[in-house]
Structures are given as structure tokens and as C-alpha cells.
Amino acid sequence: MTLPLIxxxxxxxxxxxxxxxxxxxxxxxxxxxTVWVVKTQSQALFAQTNSGFDAVLGARGSPLQxxxxxxxxxxxxxxxxxxxxxxYIARHPLIKAAIPIAVGDNFKGWRIVxxxxxxxxxxxxxxxxxxxxxxxxxxxxxAKEAVxxxxxxxxxGWKLGDTFHxxxxxxxxxNGDQHPDVFTVTGILAPTNTPVDRVxxxxxxxxQSMSGHDPKHATEVSAVLLQLRTPTAGVLxxxxxxxxxxxxxxxxxxxxxIAGLFNKISWFDEVLTLVAWLxxxxxxxxxxxSIYNSxxxxxxxxxxxxxxxxxxxxxxxxxxxxxxxxxxLGSLAGGAVYAxxxxxIAAVIRAQTGVVLExxxxxxxFAWAPAALIGLCALGGLVPAFKAYRVPVAxxxxxxx
Amino acid sequence: xxxxxxxxxxxxxxxxxxxxxMIVDVPEFSLAAGQQLALRGESGSGKTTFLHLxxxxxxxDSGSIRLDEQDMAVLAEPARDxxxxxxxxxxxxxxxxxxxxxxLENVLLGMAFGAGADRARATALLERVGxxxxxxxxxxxxxxxxxxxxxxxxxxxxxxxxxxxDEPTGNLDHRNGRExxxxxxxxxxxxxxxxxxxxxxxxxxxxxxxxxDFAQLNRAASEVAP
Numbered sequence: 001m002t003l004p005l006i007x008x009x010x011x012x013x014x015x016x017x018x019x020x021x022x023x024x025x026x027x028x029x030x031x032x033x034t035v036w037v038v039k040t041q042s043q044a045l046f047a048q049t050n051s052g053f054d055a056v057l058g059a060r061g062s063p064l065q066x067x068x069x070x071x072x073x074x075x076x077x078x079x080x081x082x083x084x085x086x087x088y089i090a091r092h093p094l095i096k097a098a099i100p101i102a103v104g105d106n107f108k109g110w111r112i113v114x115x116x117x118x119x120x121x122x123x124x125x126x127x128x129x130x131x132x133x134x135x136x137x138x139x140x141x142x143a144k145e146a147v148x149x150x151x152x153x154x155x156x157g158w159k160l161g162d163t164f165h166x167x168x169x170x171x172x173x174x175n176g177d178q179h180p181d182v183f184t185v186t187g188i189l190a191p192t193n194t195p196v197d198r199v200x201x202x203x204x205x206x207x208q209s210m211s212g213h214d215p216k217h218a219t220e221v222s223a224v225l226l227q228l229r230t231p232t233a234g235v236l237x238x239x240x241x242x243x244x245x246x247x248x249x250x251x252x253x254x255x256x257x258i259a260g261l262f263n264k265i266s267w268f269d270e271v272l273t274l275v276a277w278l279x280x281x282x283x284x285x286x287x288x289x290s291i292y293n294s295x296x297x298x299x300x301x302x303x304x305x306x307x308x309x310x311x312x313x314x315x316x317x318x319x320x321x322x323x324x325x326x327x328x329l330g331s332l333a334g335g336a337v338y339a340x341x342x343x344x345i346a347a348v349i350r351a352q353t354g355v356v357l358e359x360x361x362x363x364x365x366f367a368w369a370p371a372a373l374i375g376l377c378a379l380g381g382l383v384p385a386f387k388a389y390r391v392p393v394a395x396x397x398x399x400x401x
Numbered sequence: 402x403x404x405x406x407x408x409x410x411x412x413x414x415x416x417x418x419x420x421x422x423m424i425v426d427v428p429e430f431s432l433a434a435g436q437q438l439a440l441r442g443e444s445g446s447g448k449t450t451f452l453h454l455x456x457x458x459x460x461x462d463s464g465s466i467r468l469d470e471q472d473m474a475v476l477a478e479p480a481r482d483x484x485x486x487x488x489x490x491x492x493x494x495x496x497x498x499x500x501x502x503x504x505l506e507n508v509l510l511g512m513a514f515g516a517g518a519d520r521a522r523a524t525a526l527l528e529r530v531g532x533x534x535x536x537x538x539x540x541x542x543x544x545x546x547x548x549x550x551x552x553x554x555x556x557x558x559x560x561x562x563x564x565x566x567d568e569p570t571g572n573l574d575h576r577n578g579r580e581x582x583x584x585x586x587x588x589x590x591x592x593x594x595x596x597x598x599x600x601x602x603x604x605x606x607x608x609x610x611x612x613x614d615f616a617q618l619n620r621a622a623s624e625v626a627p
Contacts (some may be wrong), residue, residue: 006510010501301501
């Protein structure tokens with residue numbers, strides 16, 4: 001009980017510096033965990049996000065752009081795929097499913113994508129997970145009807161039966177062209193925690209025959225989402241479209257294209273991680289200096305404890321333990337900093353991409369970041385602890401005589 | 402059988418001119434168990450150093466300090482700390498209470514490194530010195546007389562065989578000083594602890610049957626005294 005009492009009293013005696021240093025540790029811990037979780041989880045989640053498809057076939061161009069456009073609904077489409085190409089790939093023996101999509105319109109920034117009902121009836125967007133409707137029914141054939149992703153529906157406040165005029169283009173221009181066509185919301189999808197949630201889905205023919213769209217391209221699609229029968233089919237199709245062909249691009253495999261994107265921007269994570277570690281170092285340094293600066297005030301207490309029979313190693317250990325305790329308190333508060341930061345960041349990522357992070361799923365960083373911080377604090381405590389170790393008892397107790 | 406037996410005890414310090422200055426040179430000294438002895442000593446006579454040597458707070462240059470079948474003068478520092486915690490209570494002129502700790506915690510720390518913390522005993526000791534109502538007060542909330550009483554309770558907390566008191570009344574007014582002295586003597590007697598007190602105050606010294614002159618005991622004293 002002696003050591004905890006000494007630590008507690010010492011922390012209380014220097015309450016202000018205890019609180020300030022613990023807060024700096026909290027900030028460092030929160031940042032470290034946030035950066036780490038955002039990095040690892042977003043990388044893993046984005047690389048897994050394929051809406052159930054193995055490959056995307058699109059116009060000649062960047063595979064990354066194709067994937068971002070057709071799976072993540074973020075980029076512009078690099079061009080169109082002709083009706084014959086769609087027919088061909090749809091009947092190809094290596095293809096299990098081919099779902100065409102067409103883009104080109106939005107409603108107040110929410111993307112409108114044309115597709116076929118089979119996307120929702122035949123495709124599992126993740127292993128074992130089929131699309132479900134939270135309400136209503138799917139759109140029919142060529143009707144001016146829409147099935148709305150859950151996030152978009154929530155954000156727009158749409159209910160079944162609501163109607164809207166699409167805006168032309170992928171990005172929303174408030175006074176831009178609005179098509180006269182009126183679409184009716186017939187269904188709202190259950191949440192999938194994928195980019196699908198952010199999309200307003202309408203029949204393929206709806207986009208193709210939208211008034212104002214060039215009738216010459218009415219049979220074309222923006223991309224074809226593909227499920228392959230075997231993994232090796234990708235190699236053959238890659239050979240056929242990417243190596244020998246020159247009109248179309250096959251983006252395959254989707255996961256490694258996204259992983260490639262993350263590799264390209266990995267310096268960004270590294271900078272953030274470096275910043276987090278620097279904050280941690282500064283925080284540990286502040287533990288060191290705040291205890292060190294109070295050493296002359298503590299010297300007398302240490303000498304008294306020594307006179308009462310406390311050994312050098314106990315007063316040494318008490319200072320190290322006090323520094324580590326600041327680390328523990330800071331790490332606990334760091335959990336709160338993390339929860340705040342990541343909840344906010346997860347909301348932003350969800351709004352921007354539809355990918356949903358899980359801030360509170362267990363991550364190894366929750367163990368090692370606090371452990372590293374507590375270790376750093378204890379390390380910082382070593383410096384003042386040596387000073388405590390060397391307090392001259394007799395001189396401190398009786399400076400005269 | 403003596404509780405404390407010193408022989409040829411020497412301690413010198415580095416002098417400003419680089420040489421060594423002998424502070425304590427006591428050929429022999431002893432104290433019986435339960436004995437109460439006052440040493441007359443002016444400030445600067447090396448009496449505090451003498452008590453620090455007996456308590457093992459300072460290491461002796463040579464000689465022996467036999468206490469509880471061990472020799473404080475030859476033990477390594479951790480063993481001296483242990484021996485001090487187990488056998489010695491120390492009362493300072495400036496009280497040296499831990500300011501961030503309550504009265505009760507101060508007394509508990511007086512036993513923590515030796516006999517082990519015992520709340521009931523600490524409470525009883527504070528009641529004995531008349532501070533039963535002040536257990537959770539901080540030292541600064543007490544008068545100086547009360548603070549010295551806490552220090553007395555703390556010195557006795559570890560069931561010491563020997564209590565060392567260094568000018569225990571030096572920072573107290575006349576009345577509080579007299580009361581503190583009486584309390585120290587009574588509680589040491591009750592606890593069966595020997596008392597070795599140093600003072601220059603004639604009134605304090607007059608209270609003791611056994612009084613010795615530290616200047617006669619310490620051969621280095623003539624060189625040190627101003």
C-alpha cells in the first residue's frame with residue numbers, strides 16, 4: 001500500500017502538471033490509435049469492397065478509374081462499352097454474371113446509376129449477403145422508377161412514392177440542367193455498408209433513354225460488372241482485353257487495384273503515423289520535464305521518506321511508477337480522444353464513400369499504443385528518478401549544523 | 402546489556418580547501434535499553450552528524466555502531482535503511498512531516514518500511530498524542546505544537562528500540578516545547594524505547610537525570626566549534 005499511496009499523493013501534490021501531462025499523453029494516444037485504425041481498417045475495408053464482383057470491364061483507360069467509378073461511384077466514367085461488347089461478355093463461358101451499369105446523372109450530388117434488376121436479385125454484395133429491400137419493390141424493366149440506397153434515402157429524406165427530376169452530369173450544379181423526366185421511388189434498400197448505399201438506382205434504360213442524352217449512345221453502357229466462373233478466367237480475360245485488345249480495359253482483380261491505390265498514397269499514412277509518434281515523444285518529454293522540474297520541491301519529501309527507512313530503489317521506483325501512472329491515466333483519456341476522433345472520421349468516410357469503419361472493433365493497436373505510451377512515460381520518468389535516487393538525505397534534512 | 406555501543410566512530414567531510422575535516426570522533430559511547438539520555442551540544446558541534454551516523458543516514462568513515470546485534474557502521478546502505486526502519490525513530494527540530502500527506506498517512510509511513518503499516522496502531526498513536534480528532538488533517542492545518550506531536554507519533558510508529566531527537570523543541574514556543582518534551586519522554590517510556598536527545602537548551606537538559614556533554618564525547622568537537 002505504501003507505493004500506491006506515495007504515487008497518489010505525489011500526483012495530487014502536482015495536480016496541475018499531472019492533468020496537463022496526462023492530457024498530452026491522451027492526445028498522443030488518441031492520435032496514434034486513430035491514425036493506425038483509419039489506415040489499417042480503411043485499407044482492408046476498401047480492398048474488400050467489390051460489391052460481390054471480381055472484375056470490371058470498361059472503356060480503354062485506367063483500371064483504377066474504372067473501379068472507382070463503377071464500384072465506389074466516385075470517379076467519372078472513362079468512356080462507354082458498346083452493346084456488342086456487352087452482349088459478347090455476357091455470353092462468355094468464363095463469365096458467371098455480367099451486370100451493366102450506366103452513369104451520367106445525379107440528384108443533388110447523389111449519383112444516379114442505371115442497372116438491371118439482376119444486380120439486386122442474383123448478386124451477393126458480400127459472401128453470403130444478398131440485397132434486401134427495407135421497403136417497397138424493385139424498379140421494373142424500363143419504367144421511370146428508382147430504388148434508393150439506404151444512406152442516400154436517409155440523407156435526402158425520401159420515402160416510397162416520392163418523385164424527383166434527375167440533374168444532368170455526375171456532379172451537382174445547383175442551377176444545372178434538370179431532366180424533365182420524373183422518377184418515382186418504388187423501393188429503398190436495406191443498409192449494406194458499401195458504396196451501394198449512396199446510389200440512386202434506376203433501370204438501365206432509364207439512363208440510356210433519358211431525355212437530353214444522345215440517342216446514338218442509347219444502347220451503350222458505362223461499364224460491365226463481372227463475376228468470373230473460376231479465378232483463372234481473369235488471366236485469360238486480362239490477356240484478351242488488356243494485352244491483345246485496345247478498345248476496352250478489364251479491371252481485375254478489384255482488390256489489388258484498390259490496394260495499389262493505397263500503396264501509392266502510403267506516404268500519407270506514414271507522415272501521419274510519424275506525426276503521432278512525435279506527439280507521443282513530446283508528451284513523454286513533458287512527463288520527464290514536469291517531474292524533473294518539481295524535483296527540487298520533492299527533494300525534501302524524498303529525504304524524509306529515506307530517513308523513515310525507504311530505500312533508494314523505492315524512491316527511484318516511486319518516481320518511475322508515477323510517470324507510468326501518468327501514462328496510464330493519459331492512455332485512458334486517450335481512449336476517449338480516439339472514440340471522438342474516429343466516430344467523426346468514420347462518419348465522414350461513410351458519407352464520402354459508403355464504406356463503414358468499425359471504430360470499436362478490437363484492434364491490436366488498442367493494446368500496443370497504450371503500452372508503448374506507458375513505456376515511454378516510464379522511460380521519461382527514469383531521468384528524474386535518478387535524481388531522486390541521488391538525493392543526499394543528511395544534507396537535505398539538516399542543511400545547517 | 403547495552404542497546405547501543407559505539408567505539409572509535411569517525412566521520413569527516415570534504416572541506417572547502419580540499420582537505421578533510423573531522424566532524425565526529427567519538428572513542429566510545431553506549432546507551433542502555435530504555436535509557437533516556439540528553440546530550441548537550443551547541444550548533445555546529447557535529448551532534449546532528451552524530452545522530453545521522455547512529456541512524457545510518459550517513460555512512461561512518463570507521464569505527465563501529467552496534468545496535469540490535471548489527472553494526473550500522475559497516476553495513477551497506479540498503480541494510481542500514483532496513484535496520485533504521487526497524488529499530489530507530491527520529492524526531493527532527495523542523496518536524497519534517499510530509500506536507501502532502503495527512504497526519505494518519507505520516508504516521509503510517511513511519512511504520513511502512515519496518516514493522517509494516519498498521520492503521521489501528523497509527524490511529525491509537527495519534528490519539529495518544531492528543532490528535533485523535535485530526536487524523537485526516539494535513540500538517541499545514543495544524544499548529545507547530547501539534548505538528549511536532551504528529552512527528553512524535555510517527556517516530557514511535559515502527560516500534561523502535563531507540564528514538565533519536567535532534568533539538569525537538571527548537572522550533573516551538575516555551576509552553577509547547579515543554580509539553581512536547583514531556584510527551585516524548587512519556588511515550589518513549591511507555592513504548593520501552595531508549596531516548597537519545599541532543600539540545601543546547603538548558604531548560605530541556607535540566608529535565609533529564611542523565612546529561613552528557615557532547616563536546617567531551619567528541620574529540621573533533623574542539624576543532625569544529627566556532
